[in-house]
Amino acid sequence: MRNINSIFKRELMSYFATPVAYVFMVIFLALMGALAFYVGGFFVSGQATLLTFFFYHPWLYLLLIPAISMRLWAEEHKTGTIELLMTLPISTAEAVLGKFLAAWAFAGIALGFTFPMWISVNILGTPDNGVILASYVGSFVMAGAFLAIGSCISALTKNQVIAFIVAATVCFLFTMSGLELVLNFFRLWAPDVLIDTIASMSFLSHFRAITKGVIDLRDIVYFASLISFFLFANVAAVDFKKGT
Amino acid sequence: MTAMIELDNLSKSFGNLVAVDGIDLKVNKGEVLGFLGPNGAGKSTTMKMIAGFIEPTSGTANICGLNVLENPVLAKSRIGYLPEGAPTYGDMTARRFLDFVSEIRGFDGTERRRRVDMVVDRVILQSVLDQPIDTLSKGFKRRVGLAQAMLHDPEILILDEPTDGLDPNQKQHVRRLIKDMAADKAIIVSTHILEEVEAVCTRAVIISHGKLLIDGTPEELMSKAHNHNAVVISVDSAYSDKVIEVVPVVSGVKGIDHIGKVGSIGRFRILPQPGSTIAEPVSAALREAGVDVQELYVERGALDEVFRQITVANPEAGEDKHA
Numbered sequence: 001m002r003n004i005n006s007i008f009k010r011e012l013m014s015y016f017a018t019p020v021a022y023v024f025m026v027i028f029l030a031l032m033g034a035l036a037f038y039v040g041g042f043f044v045s046g047q048a049t050l051l052t053f054f055f056y057h058p059w060l061y062l063l064l065i066p067a068i069s070m071r072l073w074a075e076e077h078k079t080g081t082i083e084l085l086m087t088l089p090i091s092t093a094e095a096v097l098g099k100f101l102a103a104w105a106f107a108g109i110a111l112g113f114t115f116p117m118w119i120s121v122n123i124l125g126t127p128d129n130g131v132i133l134a135s136y137v138g139s140f141v142m143a144g145a146f147l148a149i150g151s152c153i154s155a156l157t158k159n160q161v162i163a164f165i166v167a168a169t170v171c172f173l174f175t176m177s178g179l180e181l182v183l184n185f186f187r188l189w190a191p192d193v194l195i196d197t198i199a200s201m202s203f204l205s206h207f208r209a210i211t212k213g214v215i216d217l218r219d220i221v222y223f224a225s226l227i228s229f230f231l232f233a234n235v236a237a238v239d240f241k242k243g244t
Numbered sequence: 245m246t247a248m249i250e251l252d253n254l255s256k257s258f259g260n261l262v263a264v265d266g267i268d269l270k271v272n273k274g275e276v277l278g279f280l281g282p283n284g285a286g287k288s289t290t291m292k293m294i295a296g297f298i299e300p301t302s303g304t305a306n307i308c309g310l311n312v313l314e315n316p317v318l319a320k321s322r323i324g325y326l327p328e329g330a331p332t333y334g335d336m337t338a339r340r341f342l343d344f345v346s347e348i349r350g351f352d353g354t355e356r357r358r359r360v361d362m363v364v365d366r367v368i369l370q371s372v373l374d375q376p377i378d379t380l381s382k383g384f385k386r387r388v389g390l391a392q393a394m395l396h397d398p399e400i401l402i403l404d405e406p407t408d409g410l411d412p413n414q415k416q417h418v419r420r421l422i423k424d425m426a427a428d429k430a431i432i433v434s435t436h437i438l439e440e441v442e443a444v445c446t447r448a449v450i451i452s453h454g455k456l457l458i459d460g461t462p463e464e465l466m467s468k469a470h471n472h473n474a475v476v477i478s479v480d481s482a483y484s485d486k487v488i489e490v491v492p493v494v495s496g497v498k499g500i501d502h503i504g505k506v507g508s509i510g511r512f513r514i515l516p517q518p519g520s521t522i523a524e525p526v527s528a529a530l531r532e533a534g535v536d537v538q539e540l541y542v543e544r545g546a547l548d549e550v551f552r553q554i555t556v557a558n559p560e561a562g563e564d565k566h567a
Contacts (some may be wrong), residue, residue: 006347011334017376080331084392088348089321151251243283243298244258 005088007098011072015106022080024067030108031060036117048125052119054135054211058175058203061146066167068107069150070160072099073238077158086242096234100151107143111136131213137208141223142203148172148230155237171203178202245307247431248400248527249294252268253303255454256289263289265454267305271430271447273399278420278445279434280547282555284456288328289435290400293369295325301401312540317343321349322541324398326406329391338369338388342395349396366421382409387566390501394425401431419444438547448547452555462547469545470553473512475523476503477530478539484510490533496520504506511539 015021032053036042040052048193076082121127150167157163176182177198186195199205206219247270256264266288267282279287288482292298294305296312296319305312307319308481319423334342342363372380377388386409393401402523406422406537407415415437422431437439441448442462446555450465458465468471479487484502491500498515505511516522523542528536 002350003348006344009345010336014333014335023366079334080329081333083292083297083327084325084331085328087297087320087323087325087467088345089317089350091317202446 002093002167002183004101007090008102011099012140014104015068015102021139024064024157025110025113027217028060028064029113031064032056032114033117034073049120050117050121050127050132050135051211053114054207054233057139058207059143060181060241061143062168062171062175065107065143065146066150066164066171069147069153069167070102070163072103072151073155074157074160075161078160082238087237094152094240096155096231100148100231100234103147104144105153108140109148111140112141114134122207128213131211133209134213134215137215138207138219141210141220142207145174145203145223145226145230148227149208152230152234152237154179155234155241175203176192178205208243220236245417247306249295249432250306250309251290251303252306254290254293254300254305255302256286256293256298257301264293264300267451267454267456268410268447269456271432273430274427275447276426276431276433276445278441278448279432279451280438280448281434281451281550285444285451285452286556288404289454290329290451291325291404291432291434295323295327295402296320297325297327300563315521321396322399324396324401326389326393326394326401329408330386330390332377332385332392335376337374337376338380338384339373340393341388341393342563343391346395351396361396362396366394367400369393370377383411383414384478386410387414387418390421399429401425401429403431403433403515405434405436407435407437415440415473429546438551441547450551450554451567457554458550466545466547467552468553469547469549471513471515471543471549472545473516473521473523474543474545475526476515476539476541477526477537478509478515479535479537481505483510483512486533487512487530490529490535491526494522494529496522496525513543515538 035052035056040055042052045052073082086092089227118132121132122129148168150163153167153170154160154163157166179202183195183199186198190198200222204223206227209216209219249269251267251269253267254264254267255262267286279291281287283307283486285510290325294307294312296316296366299313307321310319310322312319319360320470333344336344338358343356346359351359353553366375369384369387369391377385380388386406389408392401393403401422403422407418411419419440424430425520426444427444433440433444445462448458448460449466450460451457458468475485484548488500488502491512496517498517500515501513503511503513514522523540527537527540
């Protein structure tokens with residue numbers, strides 16, 4: 001626990017030690033706002049909800065979360081600090097968790113800075129704040145799932161560009177798998193069980209369910225197991241990669 | 245006394261490439277062991293296995309009686325390790341970095357501050373403590389890496405090329421540091437600089453092709469040089485013929501080479517039979533023959549020479565394999 005905390009602090013600090021954190025935050029917030037206002041028609045809809053705002057989160061995460069996760073392990077491989085880190089008296093799992101939690105906390109901080117959106121709808125109308133809170137929780141948990149995938153992939157390469165592109169692609173597949181466009185392709189030939197499985201693997205369907213204001217245990221279990229699976233794979237990836 | 249570091253038939257292969265091939269080695273407290281060998285001989289791979297970074301393909305590495313594979317965290321807490329190239333987190337300041345490492349090593353509050361202050365003092369980092377490591381010179385970066393390895397006053401120090409990239413003064417400083425720590429630790433140092441082995445090591449091994457070829461004190465290693473205990477003399481050229489006539493019949497002398505001529509002064513190297521000391525009989529014989537010797541000294545043999553003899557005998561040695 002103590003080791004996880006040390007790794008967590010170091011990792012989170014390293015985001016802010018360079019301009020990366022600030023550049024990321026500015027772009028994240030600008031895009032969030034732009035998508036909600038211009039593309040989503042936040043004002044035009046005339047409703048006191050943040051639905052149009054949360055609607056674009058999966059798509060924005062697709063682009064930006066791999067940018068947070070790409071350096072987690074790839075940079076350690078590149079600079080050789082992996083050798084330093086893994087010869088300190090810590091377990092691989094502690095290192096993986098510490099790094100993941102730091103990246104997740106960073107994403108959480110960025111998400112937290114969207115609070116003016118929440119203030120705005122409360123000034124302009126009387127939104128259902130319960131739904132908004134549930135959506136924030138859902139968005140945060142989804143960010144965690146994107147990050148776990150990205151972190152695992154980052155552990156397999158020392159090239160950050162590769163880590164970014166592969167992570168974005170895998171996240172894209174996970175996001176897209178719930179869309180009719182994709183499902184229709186499978187409907188032609190696949191059994192219903194498979195289609196349901198594919199649809200149930202989708203970030204979109206689970207996230208949309210949460211943004212409707214219902215935090216269903218199944219949605220949370222889905223994201224939690226996804227995160228656990230990829231972190232587990234992450235530990236294996238780190239151990240595998242350092243031996244080569 | 246059980247050995248602090250004990251390697252038993254330690255081997256590592258990367259695919260078809262055998263990087264380390266059955267190394268047996270024991271290092272006791274108080275020893276400073278020099279790892280010598282051409283690039284790619286398997287020195288770094290061996291060190292990485294001892295430090296617990298990579299797993300051996302077969303064989304075992306024990307640290308203070310702990311198997312590195314079975315008790316990785318406990319074993320690592322006993323070791324201070326400076327990896328090749330001294331990697332550190334460049335975006336951190338030296339102070340933050342050392343704080344981070346000492347936190348993971350289990351030190352808090354005043355104890356942490358005391359530890360950090362102590363190593364900073366020992367490797368002389370005070371002037372750059374609050375600068376990001378990325379902005380430091382190579383010498384300082386290396387010293388930050390060294391400081392990190394010494395923080396917890398480990399029983400075992402594994403230093404992969406600790407003086408690489410340092411200027412002569414800094415090298416001297418690091419060597420003294422290693423010597424000062426040696427008494428109550430087992431230390432392994434890898435190096436390309438052979439004079440370093442003479443300066444700091446109590447024992448040296450030569451590794452080539454993943455195999456341990458020679459194990460002995462630096463003196464024992466040097467005695468394997470073909471010019472070990474050779475006598476070099478300078479005489480006026482007028483005496484040259486006399487020297488060539490007299491010297492070879494002295495007992496213990498194996499041969500004589502004319503190695504150069506400066507002005508009217510000729511120089512000869514007189515090689516001994518293995519194990520014999522010839523300075524005394526040679527100088528007596530020359531005196532008897534009336535040769536006026538201007539200079540006479542005994543060569544100890546250079547480690548470089550031994551290194552070349554041993555590693556070049558191995559046909560593929562020196563090729564860049566996996567480091």
